[in-house]
Amino acid sequence: MNGSLAQLSPEQLLALLKSRRVCRSFTADPVSDEQLRLMTEAARWATSAGNRHVHKFLIVRDPEVIHRVRAVSPGMLTAPPALIAILTDLDKAERESLQMEHDHANWMDVGTAAMNMMNMAHALGLGSCPVTSFSRSGAAVMLGLPPHLTPEWLLIVGHPAPVPPPRRLSVNAPKPVTARDLTWWEQPGRHDP
Amino acid sequence: MPATDRSSPQMVLTEDQAFDLLAFLFSAAEISLVEPTYYGTFRLVDAASRLMGFMLEHDPERSREFLHRFKEEVDTKKVWMMWDREAYYDFLRAAPAIVAAELKRLDEEAALESEATTP
Ligand SMILES: Cc1cc2nc3c(=O)[nH]c(=O)nc-3n(C[C@H](O)[C@H](O)[C@H](O)COP(=O)(O)O)c2cc1C
Numbered sequence: 542m543n544g545s546l547a548q549l550s551p552e553q554l555l556a557l558l559k560s561r562r563v564c565r566s567f568t569a570d571p572v573s574d575e576q577l578r579l580m581t582e583a584a585r586w587a588t589s590a591g592n593r594h595v596h597k598f599l600i601v602r603d604p605e606v607i608h609r610v611r612a613v614s615p616g617m618l619t620a621p622p623a624l625i626a627i628l629t630d631l632d633k634a635e636r637e638s639l640q641m642e643h644d645h646a647n648w649m650d651v652g653t654a655a656m657n658m659m660n661m662a663h664a665l666g667l668g669s670c671p672v673t674s675f676s677r678s679g680a681a682v683m684l685g686l687p688p689h690l691t692p693e694w695l696l697i698v699g700h701p702a703p704v705p706p707p708r709r710l711s712v713n714a715p716k717p718v719t720a721r722d723l724t725w726w727e728q729p730g731r732h733d734p
Numbered sequence: 735m736p737a738t739d740r741s742s743p744q745m746v747l748t749e750d751q752a753f754d755l756l757a758f759l760f761s762a763a764e765i766s767l768v769e770p771t772y773y774g775t776f777r778l779v780d781a782a783s784r785l786m787g788f789m790l791e792h793d794p795e796r797s798r799e800f801l802h803r804f805k806e807e808v809d810t811k812k813v814w815m816m817w818d819r820e821a822y823y824d825f826l827r828a829a830p831a832i833v834a835a836e837l838k839r840l841d842e843e844a845a846l847e848s849e850a851t852t853p
Pocket residue numbers: 561562563565615616617618670671672673674675816
């Protein structure tokens with residue numbers, strides 16, 4: 542391990558990861574420069590295929606711009622006080638000889654960067670939610686992007702509004718997925734070691 | 735032709751709000767090309783919720799109470815799609831009757847009013 546993380550136990554890390562839930566409802570309180578800086582710092586330290594870092598993080602807090610971006614983002618259920626758009630820099634991707642149409646590593650880098658940001662937001666007491674259900678072409682216009690920058694992921698962030706917890710409804714409502722459901726040992730289908 | 739002329743002079747959508755909705759609907763159409771098919775129902779319901787939100791900003795006299803109540807119900811139940819799809823589908827089946835009943839109520843109210851004002 543590089544460096545020591547004596548202050549953070551595995552239990553504490555797991556508690557942080559487990560208590561993060563997407564947040565789709567925010568107060569009007571602003572998100573500070575420092576909080577956003579810490580989030581993008583966390584994103585920078587995500588794994589990056591080939592250490593290429595072909596993504597940029599565009600921070601937006603202008604309510605007018607956010608309102609317009611939301612108009613082309615059906616997946617953005619509420620207007621947040623801030624958003625971070627993860628963009629692919631196609632010029633850089635070309636310089637790195639990336640085969641964008643075939644190489645899925647690009648998408649994975651978006652996901653790992655976003656996950657680090659969401660966990661940092663949670664550690665800061667903020668709520669966040671990924672939004673990938675948006676029109677790429679529409680969002681590019683609303684964000685004023687030049688053609689070599691394409692929006693891949695919008696991360697909305699803010700101070701969570703107090704909302705009632707989701708209710709399970711019908712008797713047939715599916716049970717939450719557990720780690721065991723998703724894990725196999727040594728061979729497909731074997732849930733225990 | 736509607737059975738009753740209920741045309742109200744009150745506007746319930748500005749040009750800006752209408753464009754917002756246009757942008758939303760076209761974006762929803764585009765992403766429906768790649769998303770799971772049942773998400774399309776969610777986009778329609780969410781568009782309806784946004785429309786009701788815009789209408790409420792204009793405080794429509796006749797329907798404000800209904801819109802307020804129904805929008806709250808829609809916003810609570812639309813997200814059931816993510817954790818209880820059967821309950822969400824049940825809501826989809828129930829919602830048109832709720833709107834239909836309100837339309838009928840508005841028709842009846844307008845008919846009564848026009849009767850009262852006809853010499
Ligand atoms: C790739 C990806 C795309 C997502 N897109 C959206 C979206 O457009 N809108 C939204 O409200 N939630 C979106 N989500 C959030 C998921 O719905 C959420 O993570 C899931 O319901 C589990 O909730 P949890 O993260 O609180 O456990 C997305 C999540 C991921 C990983």
